[in-house]
Amino acid sequence: MLSRFGSYGCIYGYLAMLLGLLCFSTRPVWPQATSTSTVTGVVTDQQGAVIPGATIKLTDAGTGATQTATSNAVGRYVFVNVLPGMYSATFSKEGFNLYKVAAQKVNVGTTVTINATLEACLSPAASDAESLPSKNALTSVAGMVYTIQVPEARCSNY
DSSP: OOBTTBTTHHHHHHHHHHHHHHHHHOOOOOOOOOOOEEEEEEEEETTSOBOTTOEEEEEETTTOOEEEEEOOTTSEEEEEEEOSEEEEEEEEOTTBOOEEEEEEEEOTTOEEEOOEEEOBOBOGGGSOGGGSOOTEEEEEETTEEEEEEOOOOBOTTO
8 A cells, every 4th residue: 555655655754764863963063162362463654554574573471482474465464373371562674663562461262453553764774874973963054063963763673
């Protein structure tokens, strides 16, 4: 005698049973716990223009371990898988003063943003060091002697 599903009744029964086993025997997938963080940011100059090719050094204050990254064409950098702790960041690029950020706390599972604004400077390679006047240069004009204050024009990262 045929069931109302015809000769395929057994096949439908087996498929229903298999589907039921799959639905009730699998465990839900829970998100994986993370034990690291991300440090990211943008490197710009004083006018807000991005600085590609800047070197960023992230140093763990507790262990002294360092990681290095380079800013991309839009000035952005990223460090992934950063362990929690206290960090310092150093930003450098030829023609700019060194920029330092100390005691930046990184917690588990967070994204820390450290943006840097670098100040342009006159690098020794870009000028003749002997042509720069001393800090307190003396000059005379029409018999009068003047003291001229000359700001430091050297890059602090050289």
